[in-house]
Amino acid sequence: xxxxGMGVVFNRGRGVQTLEKALEEGWVxxxxxxxxxxxxxxxDKSVLKEMRRADKFSKMACFAAYDAFVDSxxxxxxxxxxxxxxxxxxxxxxxxxxxxxxxxxxxxxNVSPTVFSHSVHNAAASYIALVLGARGPTLTVTQFAHSxxxxxxxxxSWLRERRCEYILVGNADQCGVVMEYICRQKLRLAExxxxxxxxxxxxxxxxPGEGSAFFLVTEGKTEKCYCSVLAQTVGTQDMYLLDxxxxxxxxxxxxxxAKGGIPxxxxxxxxxxxxxxxxxxxxxxxxxxxxxxxxxxxxxxxxFGANICRLTEEKETESVACVRYNCGIERSQITLKR
Amino acid sequence: xxxxxxxxxxxxxISACGKNISETRDTFAAGRRNGSETTLFETMLKYPVFEVKxxxxxxxxxxxxxELAFVTVRQALEDSGxxxxxxxxxxxxxxxxxxxxxxxxxxxxxxxxxxxxxxxxSVERYxxxxxxxxxxxxxxxxGLACTVVNACSSGTxxxxxxxxxxxxxxxxxxxxxGADELNRVPLAGFGSLGVVSDSLxxxxxxxxxxxxxxxxxxxxxxxKEGICRKRGKKTELFLRGYGLAADAYHLTTPRPNGSGLETxxxxxxxxxxxxxxxxxxxxxxxxxxxxxxxxEGKVLARVFGAGLKFLSTKGYSGHTLGAAGGIEAVxxxxxxxxxWIPQSAGFxxxxxxxxxxxxxxxxxxxxxxxxxxxxxFGGNNSAIVIGKE
Numbered sequence: 001x002x003x004x005g006m007g008v009v010f011n012r013g014r015g016v017q018t019l020e021k022a023l024e025e026g027w028v029x030x031x032x033x034x035x036x037x038x039x040x041x042x043x044d045k046s047v048l049k050e051m052r053r054a055d056k057f058s059k060m061a062c063f064a065a066y067d068a069f070v071d072s073x074x075x076x077x078x079x080x081x082x083x084x085x086x087x088x089x090x091x092x093x094x095x096x097x098x099x100x101x102x103x104x105x106x107x108x109x110n111v112s113p114t115v116f117s118h119s120v121h122n123a124a125a126s127y128i129a130l131v132l133g134a135r136g137p138t139l140t141v142t143q144f145a146h147s148x149x150x151x152x153x154x155x156x157s158w159l160r161e162r163r164c165e166y167i168l169v170g171n172a173d174q175c176g177v178v179m180e181y182i183c184r185q186k187l188r189l190a191e192x193x194x195x196x197x198x199x200x201x202x203x204x205x206x207x208p209g210e211g212s213a214f215f216l217v218t219e220g221k222t223e224k225c226y227c228s229v230l231a232q233t234v235g236t237q238d239m240y241l242l243d244x245x246x247x248x249x250x251x252x253x254x255x256x257x258a259k260g261g262i263p264x265x266x267x268x269x270x271x272x273x274x275x276x277x278x279x280x281x282x283x284x285x286x287x288x289x290x291x292x293x294x295x296x297x298x299x300x301x302x303x304f305g306a307n308i309c310r311l312t313e314e315k316e317t318e319s320v321a322c323v324r325y326n327c328g329i330e331r332s333q334i335t336l337k338r
Numbered sequence: 339x340x341x342x343x344x345x346x347x348x349x350x351x352i353s354a355c356g357k358n359i360s361e362t363r364d365t366f367a368a369g370r371r372n373g374s375e376t377t378l379f380e381t382m383l384k385y386p387v388f389e390v391k392x393x394x395x396x397x398x399x400x401x402x403x404x405e406l407a408f409v410t411v412r413q414a415l416e417d418s419g420x421x422x423x424x425x426x427x428x429x430x431x432x433x434x435x436x437x438x439x440x441x442x443x444x445x446x447x448x449x450x451x452x453x454x455x456x457x458x459x460s461v462e463r464y465x466x467x468x469x470x471x472x473x474x475x476x477x478x479x480x481g482l483a484c485t486v487v488n489a490c491s492s493g494t495x496x497x498x499x500x501x502x503x504x505x506x507x508x509x510x511x512x513x514x515x516g517a518d519e520l521n522r523v524p525l526a527g528f529g530s531l532g533v534v535s536d537s538l539x540x541x542x543x544x545x546x547x548x549x550x551x552x553x554x555x556x557x558x559x560x561x562k563e564g565i566c567r568k569r570g571k572k573t574e575l576f577l578r579g580y581g582l583a584a585d586a587y588h589l590t591t592p593r594p595n596g597s598g599l600e601t602x603x604x605x606x607x608x609x610x611x612x613x614x615x616x617x618x619x620x621x622x623x624x625x626x627x628x629x630x631x632x633x634e635g636k637v638l639a640r641v642f643g644a645g646l647k648f649l650s651t652k653g654y655s656g657h658t659l660g661a662a663g664g665i666e667a668v669x670x671x672x673x674x675x676x677x678w679i680p681q682s683a684g685f686x687x688x689x690x691x692x693x694x695x696x697x698x699x700x701x702x703x704x705x706x707x708x709x710x711x712x713x714x715f716g717g718n719n720s721a722i723v724i725g726k727e
Contacts, residue, residue, distance in 0.1 A: 084584070088487075090441060091439060091440065091487065093440070093441045096440055096441060096442050096523075097447055099442075099523065099526075099527065100442060100444055100447045100448075100523070101451070102526075103444065103522070103523070103526055104444070104447070104448055104451065107382055108381050108382050108383050108522065108525070108526040108529065109382050109383065109526075109529065111526050111527065111529075111530045112530060113527070113530040113531045113532070113590075116526075116527030116528075116530055116531065117527075117531070117589050117590050117715065118589075119440070119442075119527070120436065120489050120715050120716070121436070121439055121440070121487035121488075121489070122487060122488050122489050122714070122715065122716045122718065123589060123715070123716060125488075125716065126584070126589055126715070126716025126717055126718070127589070127716075129584040129585075129586040129716075129717065130586050130587065130588070130589075130717075132586075133586050134584060134586055135583060135584055135585075135586050135597075135598065135601070136583065136584065137582035137583060137584065138488075138582070138584040138716070138717075138718055139486065139488055139495060139499075139582070140486070140487045140488055141484050141485060141486055141487065142439050142468065142485050142487050143468060143470065143471065143483065143484055143485060144465075144468055144471070150482070150483075150484045153482065153484075153503075153508065154484070154499055154502065156506070157499075157502035157503065157505065157506040157508070158502065160505075160506060161502060161505060161506075163502075163582070163605075178447070178450060181450065181454075181455070181456075182458065182461055185458055186458065186461075
C-alpha cells in the first residue's frame, strides 16, 4: 500500500514541514522533563470547532489525522470510503485519571459524563471520523510496543478486502504526570533529556514523549505519493531506523542490525520515548524516501562504531526498515520503499 | 483476496447466564435473569448488575478480565480439539476489551494522589495484562496478537479482524472474541451518562429506562475450512461476513437515521452473499437505552421487515461492554444450532415509535444464517453473519 498523505503532532509542533525542519535541525533539548506537545500546537479553530470539549489525547490524534488528509490533496468524495485505524499503547490515561479524581473527590454518583466519555480508548478515532466526516470502518487497537505495527497489518488487510479505499492509520500517545512518575520508577531517565539510541545498552536512558502521527494509505498511487509501506517482521533493506528509545529496557537486541554494516539511523531523540514510536520513525523514513535525502542522526554517540548517518545530505535510497523490539525481544518491522 | 471459507470450530463463554455453554443454554431455556446488586466492589451505586457468580477471578496475578478470558479460551480450545495441536498451526489471538486496556486502578491512583508516590504492583499487572498478548502467552502461541479497544463493539470487531487475518493468509486459525469484568469505573461512568437503569433492563420495550452492566467473556475459534477439514474436525458453522461503519455523528449518541448500522449490515450480508430474507434471526445489540433501541430497532425494521425474529440477550447477561460481541456471537451460534432462541428478556410493551418488536417467548427458528450486531460509543456499528450449512 502507498502512503499518500502524512500528518504529525510532536514536541516541535505540527505538520510535515515542521517535521522536515526538525530532521534538518537535529536534536534540541526538551523545554521540560518530557517531550510534551505544547497547548499552542493544538489551537487551530478550523479543526477544533467539531471537538471543543475534546481532551489533549483526542486533539493530538485529530490534528495529525486531519493534516494527513489535507496533505494528501484528496477531496470530500473519498470520505464515504475512508477508514480510520488508531494505535495507542496507553490510550487517554490522563483523562482516565481525571475521572478517577472525580470518583475520589466527589463519589461515584457525582462524576462527569464528559470526562468519562473521553476516557474511552476509541474517543479519539471517533472524533477523527466526526471532524472529517469519514463514514468507513473505524477501529482502535492497543498492543503496547507493537500497536502501530498491528494497525498497519489490519490496514493492509482492509485494503485488500476492499473494506474501504483509503485509510487513515496512525498512533497517539500522551505523557501526563502519572505516566512520567511510572516511567521514572520503572526506567532510567536521561537527566540531560538526550536519548542515545546507539549505545545498545542493557539499561538505556529514556525521555518520555507524546504525540501522534497519521498516514493516509491506499492501494493505488496518487499525485502525492511518498512511498509504499508494508508491515512485516523480517527483511533486509538499505537502511534500518531503530526505535531504540529506552522505553522497553534492554536494547542489546538492536546491536545485531548495527553490526551488519548496513546504515542505521534513529530519530527517537527528536520525538521522545514512546511505545508507539514506530509511527514517527515511519514518518521520517517516508520523508527520506520522498526527498531522497538522509537526515543526520540527531544524537551520534556511537561506541560500537555502527554505520550511522552522520550528515544530512541528498542520497539515493530505495528502502528503509523501521524496527521495534518489545520487552519480550519480539521484533516488528515496517518496510518503506521508494 | 477472499481465499476460501472460514469455519467456526469451537467456542467458549462465561457470563451471568452461566460459566459454560451448557449452563448458558439452561438459563435461556428457563428464561432466568441473574441480575442483582454488585458484590465485587464497594459503591454507592445500587444499580442491578449481571455478575458471574461464584467466579473467584484467580489469585490476583492477572486482572479479572483476563481470568474470564482464560476460562473461555480453554473451553473453546477443548471444543475445537486444538488443545494439543497449538504448535502445528499459525494461531492468532484477537480479543476485544474496554476495562483491561485502561490504567484505572483506583487504589494506585489514590495513593499517588495523596503521597506523590505509589506501589507499582497494579501497574505491573496492567503491563502484563494486554488481553491478546496475555492469552497468547498463556496458551503458548506466537502468531499475530491484537487487542481491539473499540468500546462496546470491541468483541465483534475483534472477530472481524480475525476474519481479515485469515483471508490475508496471516494465520491458519484465530482465537477471537472479547472479555470484560464488571468494574467500578465504567459503572460510575455509565451512571453519570444517565443510561443505567435502576431496575432490570427492558430492551426494545416502550418503558425501557436504560442498561444494566454485566461481565464475562465469549470466544470463538475461526479457521480456514481446509485446515479444519484436514485436521479432522467436523463443523457446520461458518463465519460468513463482517461489516463495520462509522456514524461520524456524536461521541455518545447514535446517528438518528441509523445509516451507519445499515451500512455495516449491508456490508456483512454482501460479504456473506445473502439477502435479508435469508436471515433466520438477529441477535441485536439492544442495550435498553432509549436512543440505542430506537435507532437499532428502526434499522432492523427497515432492512429486514416487520416479520424479523430478533432479540436482545442483554436482558440475560447485562451489557458486557468489550465482551459483548464475543459473548453474543456465542449466543447467536447457540440459537442457530439449537433451532430456537429465548424470549427477549425484559420486553413486554411494544414501542410504536420503533415499529418492530423482539420475540416474547421461546421461539423456533429455521434458516441457515443469523446476524449479531454491536453498536458502540463514538458511533461504531458492527455486524457479523454466522452461517450453518
